[in-house]
Structure formats: structure tokens, C-alpha cells
Amino acid sequence: MYKSSLYKNLLVIGGNVAGLAAASQARRVSSDLNITVLESGKFISYGTCALPYYISGIVKNIDDIFAYPVSFFEEKRKIKILTNHKVVGIDLFKKEILVNVNSSSENKFFGYDRLVICCGAIPMQHNIPGINAKNVFHLRNVEDVLNLKKYISLSDPSKAVVMGGGSIGLLAAEALNKLGIKVAVVEKADKIFRDFENEISTILHKKVKLDGIEIHIGCSVASINQDRTGKAISVSLSTKDENMTMDTDLVIVSTGIIANTEFLSDTSIELGINKAIKVTPKLQSSQLNVYAAGDCATVKNIITGKDDYIPTANNAAKMGRIAGENAAGGDLVFPGSVGTKTDKVSGLETAKVGLNLKDASEFGYNAFKISGSYYSHASAIPGAETITITIIVDASSRKLLGAQMIGKEGVGKRIDIFASAITGEMKIDDIYMLDLSYAPPVSTVWDPVNKICGKATLELKKRKF
Numbered sequence: 001m002y003k004s005s006l007y008k009n010l011l012v013i014g015g016n017v018a019g020l021a022a023a024s025q026a027r028r029v030s031s032d033l034n035i036t037v038l039e040s041g042k043f044i045s046y047g048t049c050a051l052p053y054y055i056s057g058i059v060k061n062i063d064d065i066f067a068y069p070v071s072f073f074e075e076k077r078k079i080k081i082l083t084n085h086k087v088v089g090i091d092l093f094k095k096e097i098l099v100n101v102n103s104s105s106e107n108k109f110f111g112y113d114r115l116v117i118c119c120g121a122i123p124m125q126h127n128i129p130g131i132n133a134k135n136v137f138h139l140r141n142v143e144d145v146l147n148l149k150k151y152i153s154l155s156d157p158s159k160a161v162v163m164g165g166g167s168i169g170l171l172a173a174e175a176l177n178k179l180g181i182k183v184a185v186v187e188k189a190d191k192i193f194r195d196f197e198n199e200i201s202t203i204l205h206k207k208v209k210l211d212g213i214e215i216h217i218g219c220s221v222a223s224i225n226q227d228r229t230g231k232a233i234s235v236s237l238s239t240k241d242e243n244m245t246m247d248t249d250l251v252i253v254s255t256g257i258i259a260n261t262e263f264l265s266d267t268s269i270e271l272g273i274n275k276a277i278k279v280t281p282k283l284q285s286s287q288l289n290v291y292a293a294g295d296c297a298t299v300k301n302i303i304t305g306k307d308d309y310i311p312t313a314n315n316a317a318k319m320g321r322i323a324g325e326n327a328a329g330g331d332l333v334f335p336g337s338v339g340t341k342t343d344k345v346s347g348l349e350t351a352k353v354g355l356n357l358k359d360a361s362e363f364g365y366n367a368f369k370i371s372g373s374y375y376s377h378a379s380a381i382p383g384a385e386t387i388t389i390t391i392i393v394d395a396s397s398r399k400l401l402g403a404q405m406i407g408k409e410g411v412g413k414r415i416d417i418f419a420s421a422i423t424g425e426m427k428i429d430d431i432y433m434l435d436l437s438y439a440p441p442v443s444t445v446w447d448p449v450n451k452i453c454g455k456a457t458l459e460l461k462k463r464k465f
């Protein structure tokens with residue numbers, strides 16, 4: 001337990017993953033701090049990652065995506081929770097934040113000794129004509145999804161356009177497709193899942209199309225066309241070669257996010273990549289008594305050692321805990337992230353960790369990639385499925401720099417082996433011989449992870465780097 005004689009009031013901005021982790025950890029390590037969480041929305045403690053499954057109906061009841069009610073934090077953890085309290089400004093000199101209550105004209109000041117900012121990210125903004133039509137939706141928080149579900153049940157749409165072919169766009173497309181809505185995904189880049197190598201994203205592309213979802217790559221939404229009531233009825237698309245118009249009953253914009261730090265713009269808090277709050281390993285901002293965690297903060301990339309932006313729930317939870325403990329008097333370090341991610345779209349698990357080939361080469365590594373397809377478990381046992389793996393290796397040090405995978409089973413958890421190997425700076429020779437478990441219904445004698453690294457060692461023998 002830390003004694004906080006010098007500071008009494010801890011304020012946390014944001015009542016979800018990072019914010020509640022910060023407030024809870026601060027309480028675990030300090031019994032005498034006054035801890036208050038200010039949340040701009042109506043809801044706290046929700047599983048953002050489960051939102052697409054509520055759209056499709058896999059999660060039937062919205063209540064199921066909430067982890068803990070306000071009363072849990074207030075009664076069990078003695079943390080004050082103020083919902084509908086939006087922080088609109090900070091006076092770093094006076095150590096006060098300005099808060100707008102209930103979207104009214106009422107503004108209040110709250111003083112702090114220590115502040116933890118965990119206000120997440122917001123969707124990338126676009127100046128596309130018509131983007132403010134009433135049936136254009138984002139997929140970022142509970143309110144967004146409740147609005148979308150309400151619109152779907154009232155309007156019974158039959159066609160939708162999803163802007164963005166990243167994981168959120170595809171999860172949204174899959175959810176709408178499951179509801180019987182004809183979906184077209186429009187992606188500006190020349191492939192969906194653009195951070196993935198082509199051999200992985202192509203497999204996903206084919207499967208998504210097979211499931212009945214249209215994909216238009218290399219294509220941008222130039223305008224969203226509305227009827228007289230302000231409802232979007234079509235989108236105009238432009239590609240390198242042609243322009244076309246596509247009818248639609250709704251549009252979902254999932255074209256990426258940016259750290260939600262606009263309200264800090266007239267403070268001296270330093271921002272970094274993607275407008276995220278630049279933090280030290282102890283998650284302190286450029287103001288020593290102000291910490292930041294989660295999607296609004298930079299993350300140290302363990303491989304490159306540089307500041308990065310890696311907005312995942314797993315990072316937010318850990319960063320929140322460390323920022324909360326340090327704000328309460330602790331001295332912990334967040335080691336950073338190797339960017340471990342997984343998704344499940346169209347029945348395929350995708351996963352990625354570390355650098356792709358382009359980034360690895362840009363960072364100056366003597367990088368090469370190698371791919372292979374293997375059975376997820378012994379082929380004699382029914383249900384064995386192909387897993388395609390690509391790894392990125394630094395030929396000079398023989399260290400693993402990145403790995404990507406796609407397949408029906410055994411992908412998401414296998415990427416965690418690669419995440420551990422990268423974190424431990426293992427060479428491919430050691431991962432080739434790593435003692436991984438085997439039983440016929442679970443894996444193969446040489447696990448796919450061993451196999452692809454074995455293939456890389458052969459490649460290194462063959463090629464002169």
C-alpha cells in the first residue's frame with residue numbers, strides 16, 4: 001500500500017477499459033485516495049469488442065456486454081463514477097479540469113492532484129459530402145450500436161455500404177450480412193486487411209466474397225447522396241479508372257481511428273503519433289502528474305523501441321493498471337507491445353504480431369518473409385484445417401520480427417507463441433526446436449509454428465543475404 005500524503009484526489013477521464021483498470025488498481029494499492037472516474041457517455045465498463053456480435057444477434061441482450069455496474073465500483077471499490085460528465089478542458093497550472101454535465105450549459109470544475117487520461121479514440125473524420133446523413137453510422141461505442149440496431153429494426157434495410165476493409169469494417173459487414181442485408185465493403189487500399197501480407201489477406205478476401213459480401217478495393221467513397229429527408233440513398237464511388245454509384249439503405253464508416261485528444265489542444269501536454277498522448281515507460285505524459293493509458297496514448301513498440309500507436313483492449317487494460325498504480329504512488333514500467341492482434345471473420349481466424357515486411361524493411365532490417373500452409377492438427381483426425389503462416393525474419397540476427405496467420409482453427413492462440421518468441425528476442429532456430437505440445441486432435445508432431453521456422457532456417461542456408 002502506498003501512502004499518498006502529498007496527493008489526495010485522483011481523477012480518471014474515461015470509464016471503460018483503461019480508465020476502470022486505472023481506477024481499480026489505484027484503489028488496490030491505496031486505500032486513502034479519493035478516486036473519481038468521469039465518463040462522457042451514459043455507459044461504463046462495456047466490452048467494445050463484443051459490439052459487432054450484438055449487431056448480428058449472436059449476443060442477444062446488450063446487458064451481456066457489460067462487465068460491472070456502476071454500483072460495483074462505488075460500493076465494492078469505493079470509486080466515484082460520474083457518467084454524462086464530459087471533460088472539455090484542463091488547466092494544468094491550477095490542476096483543474098473543466099467538465100460539461102449532461103450535455104447542458106452547466107460546466108463544473110474538478111480539482112486533482114493526479115490525473116489519468118483514458119479517453120480512448122474517435123473515428124477518423126472525413127469531409128465527404130453527405131457524411132452527416134441520418135443513416136450513416138460509426139461502430140465505436142454502445143450508443144453507436146444501439147442507434148444502428150434501432151435504425152435496422154425500424155427501417156428494415158436491404159442494402160448497406162461499409163467504408164473501410166479493416167477488421168472493424170469486416171466485422172460490421174459480416175454482422176449485417178448475417179441479418180440478410182446485402183453488403184458492399186469499399187476499401188481505398190489495394191487490399192482488405194492492408195497491414196497483412198497479400199498471401200494472407202487474399203485468403204480472407206476470397207472467403208468473405210464467398211459468403212456473399214461484395215468487396216471493392218482501390219475504391220473511395222466520393223460522396224454520400226441523400227434524399228429530401230436527409231437519408232442516404234446511394235454512394236458515389238471513385239476508382240482509378242471509373243466512377244460509379246451504388247444504392248444503399250445505410251452506410252457504416254469504419255475507416256480508422258485517431259486518439260481522442262482534441263480537448264488537450266490548448267494545453268502543453270505533448271502529443272505524438274496519431275495525436276496520441278506521448279507517454280514515458282511509466283505512462284507519464286509531458287506533465288509529471290498527468291498519466292495516460294489505452295487508445296489515447298502512445299505505446300512503445302518492443303521490436304523497434306520507438307513510439308507507436310497500437311490500440312488494442314489488451315494494451316489498454318495493462319496500461320490502465322500501470323498508470324493507475326503509478327498515479328497512486330507506484331513506480332512500475334509498461335514494457336510496451338509487440339502488436340498482437342486476432343480476429344475472426346467469415347469463419348476464419350486471422351492473427352498478426354510484430355512487423356510486416358514493408359515496415360521491417362523501412363526500419364532497416366535485413367528482412368525476408370517466408371510462408372507455408374500446414375494442417376491445424378493431425379490429418380487422420382476429422383476437422384483438420386489448413387493454416388497459412390507468414391513469418392518475417394531478420395536475416396542478419398536470425399531473429400523473428402513478425403508473424404501472420406489465417407485458418408479455421410488454432411490461429412489466435414498460436415500467434416501468442418510468436419508473440420512470446422518476439423518478446424524474448426528468439427531466433428528462428430530456437431523456435432524451430434521449441435518444445436510445443438502434441439496430440440493428434442490438437443496439433444501435429446511438428447507444430448505449424450516449428451515447421452515455418454524450420455522452413456526459414458533452410459531458406460537462410462539457400463539464400464545469400
Ligand SMILES: Cc1cc2nc3c(=O)[nH]c(=O)nc-3n(C[C@H](O)[C@H](O)[C@H](O)COP(=O)(O)OP(=O)(O)OC[C@H]3O[C@@H](n4cnc5c(N)ncnc54)[C@H](O)[C@@H]3O)c2cc1C
Nearest residue numbers: 014016017018040048049087119120294295311312313316
Ligand atoms: C467494434 C470494435 C471491436 C473491437 N474489437 C477488439 C478486439 O477484438 N480485440 C482488441 O484487443 N481490441 C478490440 N477493439 C479495440 C478496443 O475496444 C480498444 O482498444 C479499447 O476499448 C480501448 O480502451 P480505452 O479505455 O483506451 O478506450 P475506450 O474503450 O474507447 O474508452 C474510453 C472512454 O472514455 C470516454 N471519454 C471519451 N472522451 C471523454 C471525455 N472528454 N470526458 C470523459 N470521458 C470521455 C468514452 O466515452 C469511453 O467510454 C475493438 C474496438 C471496436 C470499436
